Amino acid sequence: MLSFIRKTSKTVLRVLGVFLLISLATPVWAAGPPEPSIFSNPLALTFIILMIILLIIIGILAYILIGAADLKLRKEKKPGASSAAAFVLPFLLLSGSSVFAQGGVKAEQTTVTATSSIGGMAASTFYIMATVVFLELLIIIVLLLNIRFLLKKEKEKIAEPVTEAEIAKVIEEKRNRLSWWDKFNSLRPVSQEADLDLGHDYDGIRELNNRLPPWWLYGFYLTIVFAAVYLWRFHVSHTGPSSKEEYETAVAKAELKEKEYLKTKGENIDENTVVFLTAKAELDAGKVIYEKGVCSSCHGTDGSGIVFGQPGVGPNLTDDYWLNGGSIKNIFTTIKYGVAGKGMQAWSSTYSAKEMAQIASYIKSLKGAKLPKVKDPQGELYKEEETKPATDSLKIINDSINAKDNKVAMN
Amino acid sequence: MQVEKFYYDNKIVKAFGIATVVFGIVGMLAGLWAAIQIYYPDSSLNLAATTFGRLRPLHTNAIIFAFVGNSIFMGIYYSLQRLCKTRMFSDKLSWIHFWGWQAIIAAAAITLLMGATTGKEYAELEWPIDIAITLIWVVFGINMFGTILKRREKHLYVAIWFYIATWVTVAMLHIVNSVEIPVSFLKSYSWYAGVQDALVQWWYGHNAVAFFLTTPVLGLMYYFLPKAANRPVYSYRLSIIHFWALIFIYIWAGPHHLLYTALPDWAQSLGVVFSIMLIAPSWGGMLNGLFTLRGAWDKVREDPVLKFMVVAVTCYGMSTFEGPMLSLKNVNAISHFSDWTIAHVHIGGLGWNGFLAFAILYYMVPRMWGTSLYSKKLATNHFWLGTIGIVLYAVPMYWAGFEQSIMWKSFTPEGTLKFQFLETVTNIKPLYIVRSIGGALYLAGAFFMVVNLVKTIAKGKFVANEEAEAAPLVKEASHKKEYWHRILERKPVTMLVLSLIVVAIGGLIEMIPTFLVKSNIPTIASVKPYTPLELQGRDIYVREGCYTCHSQMIRPFRDEVKRYGEYSKAGEFVYDHPFQWGSKRTGPDLAREGGKQTDAWHYNHMYEPRSMSPGSLMPRYVWLLDNALDTASTPAKIRAMQTLGVPYPEGYDKIANRDLMKQADLIAANLKKDKIETPSNAEIVALIAYLQRIGTDIKAEPKQTIAENK
Structure with missing residues (x-):
């Protein structure tokens, strides 16, 4: 029953x-x-x-x-x-x-x-x-x-009452009983070990001949099937992407997403539409990036081009001399694309357009401050200088107004 | 039958045992020092010899070949005699083997610190030492086979199968990977270039793990674990299947170190699938170890030897499961180049190799000195200290690897990289500190063991020649019907040949097409050989071990292309003898470093990295500013490259130095513009020339496409 x-x-x-x-x-x-x-x-x-x-x-x-x-x-x-x-x-x-x-x-x-x-x-x-x-x-x-x-x-x-014999019997049963773990591994009870002994003796080491744990064996088969399917998929049927295809899809997908994001945020700034941001918040944001980022390691913390009391790698940003043009658009372009072979890195992959505009504006704002104690020799690396007239500030405003107008017109 | 009396040679085992302990501690100290340098760069003492790039190869070589190597020989010399019921074939060969190996280790330590390196991981030793290794390995082989042939035991026990496979495979790996053309006494170039060099190197590198750190140690486990537990081996059938499957499959898995690199996709896929198929054969070893303890688990609670063994075998199981998982491309995309890999190898190194070596020492020493262990309690403390050390080492490294990798891959919604490389490194600095604490605990445990063993030895008396007896082997005319594998177990030479065939297949199938089929490495017309100055600079790059922290392999990932530039192509590396793809990024990738910074930036950065990138963890390379470049070696180097097929014009070796000086003067003049005065023959000038060249050739091709993309 x-x-x-x-x-x-x-x-x-x-x-x-x-x-x-x-x-x-x-x-x-x-x-x-x-x-x-x-x-x-x-x-x-x-x-x-x-x-x-x-x-x-x-x-x-x-x-x-x-x-x-x-x-x-x-x-x-x-x-x-x-x-x-x-x-x-x-x-x-x-x-x-x-x-x-x-x-x-x-x-x-x-x-x-x-x-x-x-x-x-x-x-x-x-x-x-x-x-x-x-x-x-x-x-x-x-x-x-x-x-x-x-x-x-x-x-x-x-x-x-329980007799001694009964207790002994229970113990014996326990020895023969297989736990779920033993069954899972298809293990025989320890008491039946003698049946599995192969009679080998190597310096006292005996060998049993237990069956392979089923999960192990079938797991092994499974990995072989996996291998066959994997090779088939990637190299015969080509339903799996190659490394290159994987990369191309990832980039295409990301670009689509970025465009959408920028569209909704309306921050699609580039070198043609960038304007000198004069608001304090914007300049401060630029300053933070300038100092926290690595700008200062080449151009000095104050933009003087002095690093640790020595002339740094980058030029002075506070004077009137520029290697690649001093307008906000020029500076933005230099930051965005870098200058190949001159040590100026392209930062467009590190900073967003908005951030680059903030940095460029901050750099532009340094111009007035000709105060620093340690100053870079005037016109360090001035081969191809583009000097700005004294009425610079006026021109900037004009520039920015023009740019704004352009932007409005474009919109 | 007449029983013969003979003596086991314990003296040689003792010698290897001492070497194991000494080099274990040396190797661990080197590792600890290197670990501290990562977060405290000045601890390099600003000396060339003790800087991370040279210390790290010293650490890995000391641990693999000196510590684990000596522990393997110690275990084999002990167990082989007992399993064959005979003394070693020749005492003289035993001692040549011992002193030869120690001399190699000493030579390795000196040359590595001098900066003599081939620049290929775990095969850094230069050609004279490579030859010495080959000779000593042959001596070991003759001694081992001599012993096996004069055995008094008819069949070979599973441990010996593993020893045989180890011997033949390591010989094959070492010889194939070390094919190099000598330039001078301590300088050579790898015979292979770029992608092919990478494939051969990781075929070797992966199988150094397989056949130096795994198969011989499994052999040791098969002897010492059943002996220590006094239990029969769980399954003979499992031994057979997992042995043959393991050695056959392991060889193929090398390319999983090169996923998403410029290695052809088909080779990468082979690396993936064979790694997955490796799970079961590896676990076969673990199961045979752990199930052998069935019915002896109560002893594990008491006996420190078994405690160490259980953790060792469990660590083996964990890392051989983790390894295949890391070989899946989507996991590897996260783990590779990060500290995850470091955590993974240390589970194997500290857990499996270290703990098993300790277990064997604790087992053997009392027996060879005819006494009992001085203090079980001290050994148990060692066990716990070591275990906590492993956890404290591994957990922070897993965390660091995962976190850094995720940071590398983080983008802002605008599509720019969220973190600069340096931020991702300084962010995990605390984890580096915890890791070194874990390592220090593990090392402290090893000192506990030294005390314990010394005290044990003091209270015992060494049995140099242990008496034993056994009946001689008689040739039986006919064998009754035997299981097929039993027949094989009587024929060691057949076993050797069969093992060689089984392990040769995978390598051949992966390498031959990569070498012969042109489409695997599409040529790029604009890729030209290095100028003499750049070549010299590259040799300095190799000498200083830059590859231990900087990769030169941009994988086709959105973040890497954004961060470093166009992903690396196979055709770019055809003149790279050796390849320098690296395996870990503690610093950024340099595959497109050329032109990114000015010469002055590099100059200042080498002098004091923190002046150019505040917070950097890179050590200073002040000596490069003072050392004069060895231009006398240029002609020989050019000739060697010509032999390797690099298309320098005929007779270029004679005028190479002229070009070299011309280029050096240009760089010196350029530096002068930035107010840096340096002689043109300073080593730094050559290094700058090389750094400015890396990865620029391809840019000469489609110039406008890059601009258009923006």
Whole structure:
């Protein structure tokens, strides 16, 4: 009788497992391609996690139950068996049949409702998941009841006196018993080790001939299949991208996104539209980047071109001499593209257009401040200077006005 | 049957044991020092010999070949005699092997600190030492095979299979990778160039891990673990399958060090799939180790030897699972060039190799001195200190690697890079500090062991020749029907040949097409050979070990192209003997360094990196400003390059120095404009010439496309 219970409960477990897998997969298939993934919905995710946790609990409880029933079974074989089995069976049958019953209902639900949505997911999916969770809870209650019932009977029995022989027998059984870990690795009980001994003896080292752990072997096969599929995909069918293709897609995607972003932000500044930003906030922002970034390591912290008391690599930015033009547009261009071979790096990949405009404006603003104590010799590297007239400030304003006008006109 | 009496040679084991301990501590100290230099550059003492670029190769070579190498020989000399039931084939060869190996280590230490290096990771030693290694390896081989052939045990135990495979594969790897053309006594150029050099080097580099740090140590595990636990080996069947699968598959996996590089995609894919297939064979070793302990786990609680072994085998399992995962391209895109790799190798190095070596020492010393361990408690403390050390080392490095890599790849919504390179380095400085604390704890543990072993030795009496007896091997006319592999286990020479065939396949299939098929390395017309000055500068770059912190390989990623420029092409490296792609970016990539900075910037930066980039972790290279360039070597270098197929015009070696001085004068004049006075023959001038050249050839081709893109 009890062995029948064991079998039944195992079958129930199996059926439930398969059923749960299907119910997890169904909504994904049913929803079709537009839905990116069920995992993006927090409610669905919660449900799935809940289902898995409950399933694990069921697994553990079922395992305990099987163990308890097992123990019982052996006791039952002795004369004076109780009629506990008769008691347990209906419970299990009940839980089993309820699974099937509910399963039928669910299948119907899947096909019928697919229109309305609850909590951001299809109603059918919601109901299926809710039902599964409910079912799992129900099974847990049934299992708990069963276990409680079995254990209660056991406790009563323990009061009876136990003989030494019985204890020895239990220990022996324990040695022969295989834990889930042993089964998982297809290990034989330690007591049967002698059967596996190959009789080899190397300086006292013996060798057993255990079977390969199944998960290991099948895992090995799986990696070989993976290898074949991988090579097929990337080098025969070419459905996987090469390194170069991967790069090109990434860049194209990013550029599209950047353009969209800049469009919405309206900060599409370039060397043609840049203007001298005179607002204090903008200049301060420029100053922060100038000092925090590496501008100062070549041009000095004050723009004097003096680094650590020595003439730096970069020219003085506070005087009237420029290597690559002194207008805001020129400075912006120099920052953005750099000067090849002259040590000025292109900064467009480091700073945004807005930031480069701020830096350029800050540099421009340094001009008035001819105060610094340590000053670079006038006209350091002045081969190709572009001197600004004394009425510089006026021209800048004009420049910026023109630029603004241009921008307006363009808009 | 008459039982024969014979003696095991314990003296040679003792010698290798002492060498293991001494070089273990030396190697770890070098590592600790290098680790401290990363966050405290001035601890390099600003001396050429003790700067990171030279100290790091010293650390890796000392750990791999001196510490683990000696520990392998120690274990093999102990176990092989006992597994073959005979004394070593020749005491004389044993001692030639021992002293030869120690001489190689000493020569390696001196030459590496002098800056004599081939610039290929874990194969840095120059050609005379390479030849010495080959000779000593042959001596070891003869001694080992002699012992195996005169054995009193009919079959070879699994440990010996691993020893045989190790010997034959290391010989193959070492010889193929060390093909180089000598220029002078301590300078040579790799025979291979660029992509091909990279493929050969990482075929070697990866399999140095496989066949120097893994297979021999697995062999040791197969002997010492069942002995220490007194349990039978879990599965003979598993031994066979995992042994053959492991040695066959391992060889192929080298290209996983070159994912997303200029190596052809097909070779990269082979590296990926074979790495994945490597999981099970590697885990076979771990399972055979851990399941052997079944029924002995209560002993693990008591016995420090078993404690060390369990952690060692577990670390082996972890890193051989992590390795294949890192070989997946999408994971590798994050891990490569970052500290993640450093964490990964140290799980293997500190956990697997280190702990197993300690376990063997704790096991053997009391037995060879006929006593018991001085203090179990001290050994247990060593165990815990070491374990905490590993955790404190690895966790910050995983964290640092992941964080830095994510920072490299961060963009602002405007599409600009969010962080400058330097920011990503200074950000992980605290983690570097924690890492060195972890390393220091591990080293402290090793000192505990020294005390414990010295005290143990003091209370025992050394048994130089251990008595043993066994029946001689008799030739049986007919064997009853044996399992096929048992037949193989009786035939060591067949085993050797078969191992060689199995390990040769992967390398051949990957290398031959890369060398012979032209389409694998498309030529770029504008790529020209280096000028004599640039060539000299490049040799300085190699000598100072710049490749230990700077890569020269821009991968086709959006962030790398943004940060460094056009991604690297295979055709760009055809004159690079050796290739200098590097494997770690503590500093930025230099593949497109040419023209990015002025000559003056480089000059100042070499003198004091922090003057040009505040907060930089780079050491100072003050001696480059003072040293005079050795122009006498130029003709020989040009001739060597010509032999290697670099198209310098006929007779160019005679006029090369003239061109060299011309270019040097130009650079010196250029520096003068920036108020820097330097003689044109200073080493720094040659280095600047090289740095200004790197990666610029390709720019000569499609000039306007770059401008148009912006």
